[in-house]
Amino acid sequence: MMRIISFVMLVFLFLCPACRLYAQDKMVAVVNNEIITQKDLNDFLNFIRMQYARELSGKALEEKVNSSKQDLLQRLIEDRIMLQEAKNEKITIEPARIKAKINEIKKRYALESDFEHDLAKQGLVQADLENKIREQMLTFNVVEQNVRSKVRIRPEEVTDFYNQNKRKFLKPEERLLTVIVLQDESTAKSLSYYLRLGEKPEDLASKYAFTVDTLSVSQGQDLRKEIEETVFKLGISEVSDPVKINGQYYIFRLDDIIGSRQLDLAQSQDKIHAYLFDKKVQERLAKWLDELKKQSYIKILNN
DSSP: OHHHHHHHHHHHHHHHHHHHHHHHHOEEEEETTEEEEHHHHHHHHHHHHHHHTTTOOHHHHHHHHHHHHTTHHHHHHHHHHHHHHHHHTTOOOOHHHHHHHHHHHHTTSSSHHHHHHHHHHTTOOHHHHHHHHHHHHHHHHHHHHHTGGGOOOOHHHHHHHHHHOGGGGEEOOEEEEEEEEESOHHHHHHHHHHHHTTOOHHHHTTTSOOEEEEEEEETTSOOOHHHHHHHTTOOTTOBOOOEEETTEEEEEEEEEEEOOEEOOHHHHHHHHHHHHHHHHHHHHHHHHHHHHHHTSOEEEOOO
8 A cells, every 4th residue: 555655646746747837838729830828828918917017006907917818818819810920021120129128127127136026926037028029019010011001091080070079079177276295294284274364385485395386187087086075175266175195295276267168170180080090990900800810720729
C-alpha cells in the first residue's frame, strides 16, 4: 500500500506542472493558419487590465475587466484577422515608435522597478508589453488604411443632422463660480463668514492664506456629489460653507447664472462632424471585418 501511495504522489508531483502547462497551451480557436491558446486569452486580458488601470482602480476596474471577458475571444479573433491582413499588406512598425510608447508608460512610475513589478502582477514581462503595443499599432494602421481614410462627411450631412436634432444642441444653464481653496478648517470658516459680510477675496488676502480660481458648471455635468449639492443651492452672490474635499476646504461663491441657450450650426458643427465620422467608421469597420471573416477559416474549440 505504501508503494502505491508513493507512486501516486510521484505521478502527482510530475504531472501537475504538465497539467498547468497544458491548460495554458490548450487551443481555444484556429484562425486561418494560426492558433489561439488559453495563454493568448490570459495575456490579452492582463494587457486590457493594465490599460484600464491607468484610469480605474478597485471595484470599478474589476467591473470593467469582467465586462470585457464576455467578448474576449471574439475580440482576439478579430484582432488576429486584422493582424494577418496587416501582414498581407506589408504594414510595419518602426521599433523607435514602440520604444517611445514604452518610455511614455514608464514615466507614470517613480522607479523602473515599480513598472516591472506592475507588469509582473499582470503576469507580463516587458517583451509581452512591447509585442502587444506593436500589435495595437499594426491594428490601428490597417484600420486607418482600409477604413478611416475612406470615410468622408459632406457639409450637407452636418447641416441635415443639426436641423433634425436641434434639441440636442441646447447648452444647459451655466453657473459661474469663484472658488477659494484653503488648508485649515478654522481659517476656512472665518473666511466664509467675512465673505458673507461682503468682504472681497482680494481684501482678505493679506490676512488669510488661500488660492482663488473660477469655475463654470452645469447640472448633469460629472461633478462630485458634495460640489453639486452645494453650488446648485446658492443664489447670486451667495457664499457657501466650507466643503472638505481630499483634505482641503473649498468655499464657493455664485457670481452669475447664464440661462440655457440654443447653439447655432457654427457652434455645433465640430461636435456633429466628430459624431458622424465615428458612426461611419464603426459601420464601415463592422462591414470590413465581416468581409474578412467570410474569407477566413475560423474554428472555435469548445472542448
